[in-house]
Amino acid sequence: MKIFSYVLGLLLMITSCENSKHNQLFLDFKEKGVDALLPDFSYAGYKYGETSVPTEKGNEYDVTDYDIYPDIDTDQIQKIQALVDSVGRNGGGVIFFPKGEYLFNAIDGERNFLSIDYSHITLRGEQGTQFVKCQTLIQLEKEPWLSPAIIRVGNKIQGSEKFWGLDSKYNSGTADSCEIYHPDYLVSLKESARKGSTQIITENNSFINSGDFVLVAMYGQKDDESLIKRILSPWKEFESYMTSALESDEKSMPSYQWLVEVEQTKGDTICLKQPLRETIDMKYDPVVAKVPMLTEVGLENIEFTSRWNGHYCHHGCEGSINREALIMDYGWNAIQFVRVAHGWISNVKIKDYVNPIYILDSRNVTIDNLVLDGANGHSGVKFYSHACDNLLQNAVFKASYTHMVSLEGNAYGNVVRKIKYDTEGNVSRGDFDFHGFSYKSFSPPSCNLFELIEGFGHITGGGALENLPHTAAKNTFWNVSLDGLKNGDDVFQYWVYEFERFGSRKSYDDYKYFPGTILVGVKSTQGELVIDKRKDTWNKDWIYVDRLNNSVSPLSLYEAQRNYRLKNNSAAKK
Incomplete structure (x- = not known):
């Protein structure tokens, strides 16, 4: 018994010493759970980080067996589209592209892109496989910022002419007349649900099944209990130009919209795959909407190149006509995942694209081993609208983008980690970007994690004046090296302060436009x-700041939280 007591005491002492090395914020998270300041980022990535992206071949289709060959100077997109649709109708599979060039959108006067509209489809190349985009796909007539990419997943579920989500309760227009696409099925909740719970009770969920995806939303109210001020705390009075925030409660906008997966249903109860990020309060008329999604879609071992001339200025160069400016910003896009869950982009290189990757209204997509190269552009990787719990890791930026990694709208729980901006031969600074509301019925990004990143500059943002401030709360920067900044530079940069037309800078409170940001172990080698x-x-x-100009432990918050969750889950099953 004495030996046992000694060993137990030794183990407890070792555990205590290990914990003492960890940052207090992480220790508070382990002790307090959902009541801690730190959000739980451990659910990000394919299958919630609990399993690796699949690599097996399954049903494999070699494109050369279907009259599709590399290194032919003709457009291949129609034949590839026919094969993708055929494989999709037959349950899916791996479509293999041997090394060589495949031309896309090469027919003069036409605008064609590859649309993947089935689950369980993988496009797989090998070393030397290249997809070449030959012409711009800019859509000038409506929403040019949503112009299609050369590969767009989910286009039949959600087109490129509008954003998708819930709009004001007072918007009584038809689906076609509304400013955004909106869900077909909507049901109210019966009672409030506390943050951290995995259950919500609805008035009728007969149209929702296990494995479905839903949008959980709350509407602003015309009273003193402002939803948007709760989301954007500690803001109490907004700037006169922040019209999305100012009108949110007055027009009963569904400012909180969270895309999440259903574990199972029991009567009127919906059991979610992960705990609620926020308390869902009946005072805000909460609803649940069903969200059709594609699953298990992957792109692997492919290099994307283009015939873009590489001439780029943000929002156009001096003397550019409107069409030229729009093409510079939105006309050369490589990959868009739209309404995709549990998908992946692996071992991909993208060269000479204005906007390499958009993850739009998707969740649990993993982007791993990515290289962005060639001409500088607009947005490197963008998590857009209702992009939730996606994972970007192991990426090298050799090109610079006005917005290196960008988040916009109701983007929650995304994790960006192990990223390096290789500045050799590129003098342009690369910044983090938060783009605010995106659309007036949404709200700014919240609860996203950035860790183990080198070479970036300011935490800043773009976006129209009406869609500011840049963020909501708890976007977390953990062990990030802002090497693009020199001694005495401010971590934050509010773009409005940088333009004389808005008046001379009166203060250096840029951080207020990124409310609730958490900075732990943020530094610069410069x-x-x-x-x-x-x-x-x-x-x-x-804002919360700890160990500025230093590093902290654990080195990776994402891995520490994920390991902690999986260990607890394993213990609970025993």
């Missing part, structure tokens, strides 16, 4: 960083 011209004192009501 010197000491500041916030609001200070190294150690700032308004702690607005």
